[in-house]
Amino acid sequence: MQPADRFNSAHGPHSEQIDMALLMPGFGDAVHDSQGVFRALLDALARPGRIVSVESLLPGYQADANGAPLAAFASLLALADYSTPVFVQRDDRALADALRFHAGATLTRDCAQATFAYVHDAASMPPLDAFSLGEPEAPENAATLFIRVDSLTDGAPLTWQGPGIRDASTVGIAGLPGKFWDERAALASRFPCGIDCYFVAGGSLVGLPRTTRVENS
Known part of the structure; x- marks a missing residue:
């Protein structure tokens, strides 16, 4: 498959041709920068609640008020490829085109089929058990x-x-509806199945693996 064909053949939202004039830049050094993000993501899951920054690995990224935070874009850029469908909660042409072009990723409107998902509005996100x-x-x-x-x-x-986590950690993530924690608690009986999450804000993120127990302080 030729590159131009790949850009036009992705399934899901924004499967039309990529507008190269509006394309967001990717990593400066695709191999080393994606490895750096991958290590940061592993560290965040290994140390739940710890804030990890990936901002230095994508210095050219500038999102508008409605765009995906740098941490989300860098993470998806490092992880996604043609074999890992990505669910994007809202219509985001810039993010979709960048993932298709830089990572060769496909996008899906079916969250149950997604390997990775970007949730822009936590208040209206699908139920966790829909993934x-x-x-x-x-x-x-x-x-x-x-x-x-x-x-x-x-x-x-x-x-x-x-x-x-040594003993316990107090974490205050702002902007999540209460139902998120209720839905997550309901999945505990399904372990080892479950959902791993990253909370993203700007160029930083916090990992929440399915093995972490969360309770009111």
């Missing part, structure tokens, strides 16, 4: 969510416990 939870014999096939939030520090404090 793939994996299977007991293959829990790694569950979806990973990148959820834009108002702040990583200014929300109501919740107590996080589990692997990667």
